[in-house]
Amino acid sequence: MTSAPMPEFPAGFRWGVSTSAYQIEGAVTAGDRGPSIWDTFAHSPGRIVDGSTGDEACDHYHRYAEDVGLLAGLGVSAYRLSIAWPRVQPTGTGPANAAGLDFYDRLVDALLAAGVDPVATLFHWDLPQALEDAGGWLNRDTAHRFAEYADLVAARLGDRVKLWITLNEPFVHMSLGHGTGAHAPGRVLLFDAFPVAHHQLLGHGLAVSALRARSTSPVAIANNYSPVRLAGDSDADRAAGAAYDALHNRLFTDPLLGLGYPEEPGFDPAVVRAGDLDVIAAPIDVLGVNYYNPTGIRAPSGEDSPLPFEMVPLEGYPRTAFDWPVVPDGLRELLVQLHRRYGDALPPIQVTESGCAYDDAPDADGRVPDPDRIAYLDGHLRAVHEAMTAGVPVTGYFVWSLLDNWEWAEGFTKRFGLVHVDYATQRRTPKSSYAWFRDLVRR
Ligand code: BGC
Numbered sequence: 001m002t003s004a005p006m007p008e009f010p011a012g013f014r015w016g017v018s019t020s021a022y023q024i025e026g027a028v029t030a031g032d033r034g035p036s037i038w039d040t041f042a043h044s045p046g047r048i049v050d051g052s053t054g055d056e057a058c059d060h061y062h063r064y065a066e067d068v069g070l071l072a073g074l075g076v077s078a079y080r081l082s083i084a085w086p087r088v089q090p091t092g093t094g095p096a097n098a099a100g101l102d103f104y105d106r107l108v109d110a111l112l113a114a115g116v117d118p119v120a121t122l123f124h125w126d127l128p129q130a131l132e133d134a135g136g137w138l139n140r141d142t143a144h145r146f147a148e149y150a151d152l153v154a155a156r157l158g159d160r161v162k163l164w165i166t167l168n169e170p171f172v173h174m175s176l177g178h179g180t181g182a183h184a185p186g187r188v189l190l191f192d193a194f195p196v197a198h199h200q201l202l203g204h205g206l207a208v209s210a211l212r213a214r215s216t217s218p219v220a221i222a223n224n225y226s227p228v229r230l231a232g233d234s235d236a237d238r239a240a241g242a243a244y245d246a247l248h249n250r251l252f253t254d255p256l257l258g259l260g261y262p263e264e265p266g267f268d269p270a271v272v273r274a275g276d277l278d279v280i281a282a283p284i285d286v287l288g289v290n291y292y293n294p295t296g297i298r299a300p301s302g303e304d305s306p307l308p309f310e311m312v313p314l315e316g317y318p319r320t321a322f323d324w325p326v327v328p329d330g331l332r333e334l335l336v337q338l339h340r341r342y343g344d345a346l347p348p349i350q351v352t353e354s355g356c357a358y359d360d361a362p363d364a365d366g367r368v369p370d371p372d373r374i375a376y377l378d379g380h381l382r383a384v385h386e387a388m389t390a391g392v393p394v395t396g397y398f399v400w401s402l403l404d405n406w407e408w409a410e411g412f413t414k415r416f417g418l419v420h421v422d423y424a425t426q427r428r429t430p431k432s433s434y435a436w437f438r439d440l441v442r443r
Pocket of ligand 1: 224353400416
């Protein structure tokens with residue numbers, strides 16, 4: 001970590017932290033919440049490394065006032081939460097469940113009273129199980145159900161939520177949830193998962209107009225991006241890199257910005273109907289960028305490989321507890337690449353997730369030192385600043401995450417928080433990165 005002072009960010013830059021509903025809320029039956037695909041998945045033996053579920057998670061549903069206090073103490077100007085669709089519509093259709101919306105109503109008011117802007121993601125992977133039973137995102141109808149749900153949420157919260165995010169990382173939900181099956185709903189379709197991409201994007205576009213009809217707040221989507229690092233320089237490696245780039249970085253952005261689907265990954269476009277691309281290209285106000293690391297790619301080694309690329313570990317970098325390489329410059333590279341690629345069509349960017357997992361634990365004095373996280377955030381913020389200096393319009397940065405939480409298939413084994421959570425007692429202890437980020441935000 002360099003000792004040079006952190007360069008200044010412009011006034012009005014949005015400083016925030018992010019979480020998502022299933023990872024922190026717990027209380028999975030409270031207020032008539034219905035089951036989601038993650039409840040089903042987590043309760044299926046062998047799916048989660050430590051056999052845990054999100055049944056209790058951080059019990060944020062009951063402890064939200066304490067967590068809003070932590071946000072106030074951190075001094076952030078925004079908090080990115082997600083709304084659990086199965087709280088609002090327990091079976092994914094029909095009228096709003098008042099008790100579900102009441103929870104978010106209380107949370108949003110508590111945030112505003114603490115001087116923190118609520119930023120709400122509508123879908124962070126917790127699809128109502130009843131919709132999955134009807135085909136989930138493979139079924140075009142789910143896109144229409146999503147817009148209906150967006151309308152119900154905006155009717156209640158549209159006067160107070162300051163930024164809407166329709167979907168979180170539709171790429172990850174497609175690839176891990178429906179391509180490899182590592183995430184809920186656990187389908188293994190590889191390239192046959194393309195309808196999940198299209199129907200999520202269609203749902204996004206339909207939701208944009210539902211939100212606009214109820215709320216004057218800006219609308220965004222949060223995409224996951226990973227710049228490609230080629231492991232070789234043969235033509236085959238370059239073609240593999242282009243295919244991976246199209247899949248991970250362009251599939252969910254080209255059509256949003258009016259360019260249609262990229263050709264490289266070779267998806268069957270049969271599910272795309274006339275007019276869909278116009279719905280998907282409805283203008284957005286902000287592009288949310290979630291970044292963790294670049295991806296090493298080379299040409300597939302076998303001729304019968306099911307994929308047109310092969311992933312290779314990136315060597316020579318420090319690694320997080322997830323074994324992910326720490327490459328701050330990848331964030332600069334990514335932001336510059338987005339700017340170059342899309343030019344004037346690119347809306348202002350907010351980095352909606354950036355963070356790292358380490359095995360943080362309280363020391364003998366009860367403090368939780370996490371110097372690696374401080375170095376990680378320091379490096380990534382400098383990278384954002386460099387991109388801004390190079391002309392990329394970035395207007396905010398959200399740390400993933402406020403709290404240690406339930407990390408999907410990794411259960412409770414990966415800690416991403418600025419605040420340590422003892423899951424046995426639900427005791428929250430701010431780590432040293434919390435104080436570091438607070439001091440940075442203050443400045
Ligand atoms: C997701 C988060 C997740 C984080 C770390 C992102 O892909 O949006 O829910 O916890 O990465 O894996």
